[in-house]
Amino acid sequence: MRIVLVHPAGSNWLPGKKDFAAVANRMAPLGLLSIAAFLEKEGHDVAVIDCLGPQAVSGTQATVNQILSHDPDLVGFSATTSGFLDAYDLAAGIKAVRPQIGTIFGGVHISALGGVLLEQFEDVDYLAMGEGEITMGRLASGQNLRDISGLVWRHDNQVVTNPRRDHIRNLDDLPFPAYEKLAGFPKGYRLPLFSYTMTPGATMVTSRGCTFQCAYCDRSVFNQGYRYNSAAYIYDHMHYLRSRFGIRHLNIYDDLFTLNRRRIARLCELLMRKPLGIQFNCAVRVGHADDDLLRMLHQAGCLMVSVGIESGDPDLLEVHKPGVYLDGVRDTVHRIKSAGLRVKGLFMMGLPGETPASIQKTSDFVMSLGLDDMNMSKFTPFHGAPVWKTICDEGTLEENWRLMNCLNFVFIPKGIASKAALDQLYNTHVKRFYSDKAWRRTFVKRLWQHRRSLGYLLAHLPGFLNAMRTFEPTKDA
Incomplete structure (x- = not known):
C-alpha cells in the first residue's frame, strides 16, 4: 500500500x-x-x-x-x-x-x-x-x-x-525512526538555541508512559504504564544517528529518563567505554537522580539536565504535581550543578488556583535557584488531562483548539483579573529571569561555546528581535 x-x-x-x-x-x-x-x-x-x-x-x-x-x-x-x-x-x-x-x-x-x-x-x-x-x-x-x-x-x-490495543511490550522490537524520510534532516531541524555546543542536533525518545499523575498532563496515548528501550538499543540508536547523519548533540525528551536507574547507568557505561562523540540533554524528576548517576551522566557526555518544577508555590505543587516539594527541587538543582552539569528549570504559569501572589512566589523561586536556563509554558488544559474534568469550575476557558498550544493563555484562573493581566505577569517574570545580571554574566562567559547558536541567531536576527518583543510588559493591562 x-x-x-x-x-x-x-x-x-x-x-x-x-x-x-x-x-x-x-x-x-x-x-x-x-x-x-x-x-x-x-x-x-x-x-x-x-x-x-x-x-x-x-x-x-x-x-x-x-x-x-x-x-x-x-x-x-x-x-x-x-x-x-x-x-x-x-x-x-x-x-x-x-x-x-x-x-x-x-x-x-x-x-x-x-x-x-x-x-x-x-x-x-x-x-x-x-x-x-x-x-x-x-x-x-x-x-x-x-x-x-x-x-x-x-x-x-x-x-x-474497537477494543483498545495493548501496549507494545518490548520497544526494542521497533525499528529506529525513519529520519531519512524528512526533507532537510538533520541540518534543517534545530534544537533550542544555546542548549547545545555541537551541531547538527537531533531528538530522541527512549521510553513511553509515566507512572505519575500530574493534573495537567495528557496521558491518553501511553497511559500510566512505563516501558523503555534497553541501554544497548539506545546506544545503537545513538550510533546510527552519529554514523548515518553526523549527529553531534541529542535532546532526549523522555518524561522519566532516569526512572530505571540501572538502564541509564548501563548506557553511561557504554558511552564512556565506546564514546560516540555525542553530547546530549535529558530530563530528570525530583527524587530520581542520585549523585553517582549524575556524575556518570556528565562523564558520558550529558551537557544539560531539565527538571520539571512547574511552580514555586507549595500549595499549587501539592495539587498539580504531588510528591514534588520545594526543598527537594533545591536539592536536586544543587546536586545537578555539583556534578558539573547545566540545569534547566521547566515551569508553568496560569494553573488552576494561580494568583498574582503565587506567580510572584514562583518568580522568586526561579531566581533563587541559579538556573542555567528556564522555560515558562502557558498552562493549557487538554481533554486527556485529569484537570479537564473540573477546569470550568476553576476559571474561564476559551476552547479554541488552534490556540491550545502552551503558547497562549486560553484558561484564566479565578484568582487572575483578566487575560491581559496574566499576559503581563508572564512577560514581566520571563523577562526578569533573562535580565538577571548573574545569569547574563554566565551566558556571556559561554558565548564562544555557543558560537553556532550565536551565528544562527545573527542570521535570523530580525525574527528573533520581533519574538523578544513579545515579552515586553504591556502598559494597559
Missing part, C-alpha cells in the same frame, strides 16, 4: 504575530517517523510530509497537491489539539479531489476525544487510539476492520469503537 504520513503545521505562536517557532526550534515528528519505519518494514511504500519542516510548501492547497503527488491509498495525520483543524483542512482537501483515499488520524487529541471526532468531521475515515504502529500496520495490510484493536471507524453511518 502507498501511504503518506503528515505532520500538520498547526498554530505554534501567538495570534497576530509571525510564526517563528519552527525557525527557533524545529523538532522531528518522532511518532510519525516511528510509524513510517514500522510500515516500511512491513513492506509498504511510505512518504512523510512535515508541514513544519525546512522544505515545507506554503498553504493548504499546495500541501494537498504535494500529498496527492504520491498517489496514496491512505493518508495518516498525527495531530495535537492545536494541529487538528489544520490536519482536517488537509483531509477535506484530499477528499474533495480523490474521495476514495482513506484518511486516518492519530495522536494525543484523537486518543483523548475518540469517536466523537468521527461524528463531527466527516472527512476523517478512521481514528487510531493509543500507539499507532501496529494499528496502522493492520489497517494497511487489509485486515478486517472489526478485528483491528485500537481502531475507530464507521459502519452504516454509525461510529464503531
Whole structure:
C-alpha cells in the first residue's frame, strides 16, 4: 500500500504575530517517523510530509497537491489539539479531489476525544487510539476492520469503537525512526538555541508512559504504564544517528529518563567505554537522580539536565504535581550543578488556583535557584488531562483548539483579573529571569561555546528581535 504520513503545521505562536517557532526550534515528528519505519518494514511504500519542516510548501492547497503527488491509498495525520483543524483542512482537501483515499488520524487529541471526532468531521475515515504502529500496520495490510484493536471507524453511518490495543511490550522490537524520510534532516531541524555546543542536533525518545499523575498532563496515548528501550538499543540508536547523519548533540525528551536507574547507568557505561562523540540533554524528576548517576551522566557526555518544577508555590505543587516539594527541587538543582552539569528549570504559569501572589512566589523561586536556563509554558488544559474534568469550575476557558498550544493563555484562573493581566505577569517574570545580571554574566562567559547558536541567531536576527518583543510588559493591562 502507498501511504503518506503528515505532520500538520498547526498554530505554534501567538495570534497576530509571525510564526517563528519552527525557525527557533524545529523538532522531528518522532511518532510519525516511528510509524513510517514500522510500515516500511512491513513492506509498504511510505512518504512523510512535515508541514513544519525546512522544505515545507506554503498553504493548504499546495500541501494537498504535494500529498496527492504520491498517489496514496491512505493518508495518516498525527495531530495535537492545536494541529487538528489544520490536519482536517488537509483531509477535506484530499477528499474533495480523490474521495476514495482513506484518511486516518492519530495522536494525543484523537486518543483523548475518540469517536466523537468521527461524528463531527466527516472527512476523517478512521481514528487510531493509543500507539499507532501496529494499528496502522493492520489497517494497511487489509485486515478486517472489526478485528483491528485500537481502531475507530464507521459502519452504516454509525461510529464503531474497537477494543483498545495493548501496549507494545518490548520497544526494542521497533525499528529506529525513519529520519531519512524528512526533507532537510538533520541540518534543517534545530534544537533550542544555546542548549547545545555541537551541531547538527537531533531528538530522541527512549521510553513511553509515566507512572505519575500530574493534573495537567495528557496521558491518553501511553497511559500510566512505563516501558523503555534497553541501554544497548539506545546506544545503537545513538550510533546510527552519529554514523548515518553526523549527529553531534541529542535532546532526549523522555518524561522519566532516569526512572530505571540501572538502564541509564548501563548506557553511561557504554558511552564512556565506546564514546560516540555525542553530547546530549535529558530530563530528570525530583527524587530520581542520585549523585553517582549524575556524575556518570556528565562523564558520558550529558551537557544539560531539565527538571520539571512547574511552580514555586507549595500549595499549587501539592495539587498539580504531588510528591514534588520545594526543598527537594533545591536539592536536586544543587546536586545537578555539583556534578558539573547545566540545569534547566521547566515551569508553568496560569494553573488552576494561580494568583498574582503565587506567580510572584514562583518568580522568586526561579531566581533563587541559579538556573542555567528556564522555560515558562502557558498552562493549557487538554481533554486527556485529569484537570479537564473540573477546569470550568476553576476559571474561564476559551476552547479554541488552534490556540491550545502552551503558547497562549486560553484558561484564566479565578484568582487572575483578566487575560491581559496574566499576559503581563508572564512577560514581566520571563523577562526578569533573562535580565538577571548573574545569569547574563554566565551566558556571556559561554558565548564562544555557543558560537553556532550565536551565528544562527545573527542570521535570523530580525525574527528573533520581533519574538523578544513579545515579552515586553504591556502598559494597559
